[in-house]
Amino acid sequence: MKAGLACSSLTLSHPSEGVGTLSFFLPPGSTMVVIGRNGSGKSTLLKTLAGILPPRSGTVTLDSASMASMRPRERAHRLAFVSATPPRGTSLTVSDVMELALEAGGHPVQADRVNQAMEEGGVQQWAQMPLDTLSDGMAQRVMLARAAAQSDALVLLDEPTAFLDVVGRREVMADVARWRQAGKTVIMATHDLDAVQESGWADRWLLMRPPSQGGSVVPNEPFTSSAAKALLIGQD
Amino acid sequence: MKARWSIPALVTAMLILFVIGLFSGPARLEWSQEWAALRGDGGVTAETIMWKLRLPRLVSAALSGAALGLSGLLMQTFFRNPLAGPGVLGVSSGATLGVALVALGGAGMGSVSSTLGIGPQVVGALIGGGAVMVLLGLVMGRFRSRTALLIFGLMVGYLAGALVTVLQAGAEAGALQAFVHWGMGSFAHGGWTSCTIMVCALTPAVLWSWRASSSLDMWTMGALTAKTMGVDEKALSWSALGSAGVLAALVTAWCGPVAFLGLATPHLVRAAGIKGRHAALLFPVVLTGSTVALLADLVVRLAGVPLNAVLSLVGAPVVLMLIVGRGRIFSKARNR
Numbered sequence: 001m002k003a004g005l006a007c008s009s010l011t012l013s014h015p016s017e018g019v020g021t022l023s024f025f026l027p028p029g030s031t032m033v034v035i036g037r038n039g040s041g042k043s044t045l046l047k048t049l050a051g052i053l054p055p056r057s058g059t060v061t062l063d064s065a066s067m068a069s070m071r072p073r074e075r076a077h078r079l080a081f082v083s084a085t086p087p088r089g090t091s092l093t094v095s096d097v098m099e100l101a102l103e104a105g106g107h108p109v110q111a112d113r114v115n116q117a118m119e120e121g122g123v124q125q126w127a128q129m130p131l132d133t134l135s136d137g138m139a140q141r142v143m144l145a146r147a148a149a150q151s152d153a154l155v156l157l158d159e160p161t162a163f164l165d166v167v168g169r170r171e172v173m174a175d176v177a178r179w180r181q182a183g184k185t186v187i188m189a190t191h192d193l194d195a196v197q198e199s200g201w202a203d204r205w206l207l208m209r210p211p212s213q214g215g216s217v218v219p220n221e222p223f224t225s226s227a228a229k230a231l232l233i234g235q236d
Numbered sequence: 237m238k239a240r241w242s243i244p245a246l247v248t249a250m251l252i253l254f255v256i257g258l259f260s261g262p263a264r265l266e267w268s269q270e271w272a273a274l275r276g277d278g279g280v281t282a283e284t285i286m287w288k289l290r291l292p293r294l295v296s297a298a299l300s301g302a303a304l305g306l307s308g309l310l311m312q313t314f315f316r317n318p319l320a321g322p323g324v325l326g327v328s329s330g331a332t333l334g335v336a337l338v339a340l341g342g343a344g345m346g347s348v349s350s351t352l353g354i355g356p357q358v359v360g361a362l363i364g365g366g367a368v369m370v371l372l373g374l375v376m377g378r379f380r381s382r383t384a385l386l387i388f389g390l391m392v393g394y395l396a397g398a399l400v401t402v403l404q405a406g407a408e409a410g411a412l413q414a415f416v417h418w419g420m421g422s423f424a425h426g427g428w429t430s431c432t433i434m435v436c437a438l439t440p441a442v443l444w445s446w447r448a449s450s451s452l453d454m455w456t457m458g459a460l461t462a463k464t465m466g467v468d469e470k471a472l473s474w475s476a477l478g479s480a481g482v483l484a485a486l487v488t489a490w491c492g493p494v495a496f497l498g499l500a501t502p503h504l505v506r507a508a509g510i511k512g513r514h515a516a517l518l519f520p521v522v523l524t525g526s527t528v529a530l531l532a533d534l535v536v537r538l539a540g541v542p543l544n545a546v547l548s549l550v551g552a553p554v555v556l557m558l559i560v561g562r563g564r565i566f567s568k569a570r571n572r
Contacts, residue, residue: 083460
């Protein structure tokens with residue numbers, strides 16, 4: 001069994017069928033930042049990696065197990081996902097969310113574990129507050145803490161800082177840097193190139209672009225925002 | 237009110253209302269006579285009143301209230317819309333049309349005169365209410381906002397209402413009178429058969445809601461988050477919509493399109509301070525539904541007003557408070 005996340009000859013389903021074929025391998029405990037213009041298929045890729053969208057062709061495997069053949073519950077034990085917008089209209093409190101995260105990840109739901117997860121995510125001061133009463137930035141921190149509590153192995157983040165201010169962005173990036181230290185595999189799609197470089201957690205990067213512009217690449221050079229911008233702007 | 241006190245408090249309130257309901261009524265029986273009749277030696281008249289009228293009516297009220305409360309909770313959770321409920325989403329309208337087809341159109345079972353036939357009427361309500369639920373499930377992905385869902389329910393209501401009017405125009409006087417009477421809502425029509433069937437539908441629905449309570453919690457965080465937390469979207473949709481639809485349609489079949497109970501009950505529970513996870517909400521919602529239904533039925537019997545009038549007088553202000561009062565439904569809770 002080969003541990004890690006592997007994509008082989010992956011093409012994405014609608015609306016990203018035009019982004020070409022993707023193949024990459026991510027060993028456990030490494031991090032990858034996914035960049036690309038709006039509509040380049042970053043979200044579709046992350047949802048495909050998460051197993052909630054079927055690929056058009058090719059396979060995604062996590063520790064040699066096919067993502068497509070896993071049951072939803074089984075997938076939730078192995079990976080967590082954070083989208084750009086924190087949930088609204090729920091009456092759950094922050095500690096409710098953390099309880100659910102532990103349950104989703106297949107961990108025992110005990111008060112001390114819930115507290116520990118909230119402390120690790122830096123959200124324990126809001127424990128009894130309903131998620132709905134928190135600001136976007138606070139609620140997104142809770143969603144990150146939720147993902148960290150749910151999955152020890154793999155976390156997928158789809159533009160988690162899109163609606164956050166400068167401080168909020170930094171906090172999210174710092175969380176990811178900490179997860180990397182703890183040995184989690186992280187994939188983040190983002191437009192926040194400078195913030196990623198500043199926090200320095202990106203082991204590798206994936207640039208998504210259509211075949212007509214040279215196709216998607218996983219550059220060998222380390223991630224810098226200037227190199228990323230050059231590729232992004234140069235492609236037009 | 238703390239969650240841990242709510243259940244004993246609600247059970248006590250229910251029992252008190254049940255006993256008051258059992259020992260009051262237009263027949264003016266003596267207490268001793270009522271008690272004897274309950275034990276089986278109070279004479280034919282008293283026994284008929286107690287066992288064939290009062291008891292099934294009270295049990296029917298308690299079960300219907302519980303069913304509508306649960307139905308409302310499931311719809312509000314599933315559609316992530318605090319104004320969802322059997323009446324608002326058009327499920328009651330669909331069930332009403334189904335009943336009208338049977339009662340007024342004479343679909344299948346010949347003429348139904350003063351009393352509505354139980355069998356075909358239930359089938360009509362289930363098909364009508366079920367059709368609306370299936371339609372909702374199919375098109376809900378296309379709704380961009382909370383408002384669109386409510387407009388859907390409103391339009392289904394108009395369509396069903398128009399067809400019902402057509403049926404009414406061509407109906408014979410006796411059937412029309414029975415149908416209009418049914419539309420006012422009452423817990424008196426069911427009888428023991430309906431109570432048995434309600435128990436058979438309510439029990440699995442409550443058990444499923446209890447077992448799926450974590451999934452329902454996750455669902456309130458959005459479909460994407462829920463799915464990546466292990467919720468099986470298809471299974472949840474079918475079970476939640478199926479339970480909510482069947483419960484609402486069954487109540488409608490026997491009690492008429494009962495107003496507001498489904499919509500308002502979850503909000504009454506939340507207003508009482510019970511919030512958060514479905515495991516904490518479920519039983520208070522079910523018991524509050526029963527309690528409010530028993531209370532409303534008592535008012536109906538004492539004041540002689542139709543059930544839907546009583547419930548609307550309470551329910552409409554609750555909804556107005558939700559929208560105007562703290563302005564939270566349509567401002568803070570944005571639709572995303």
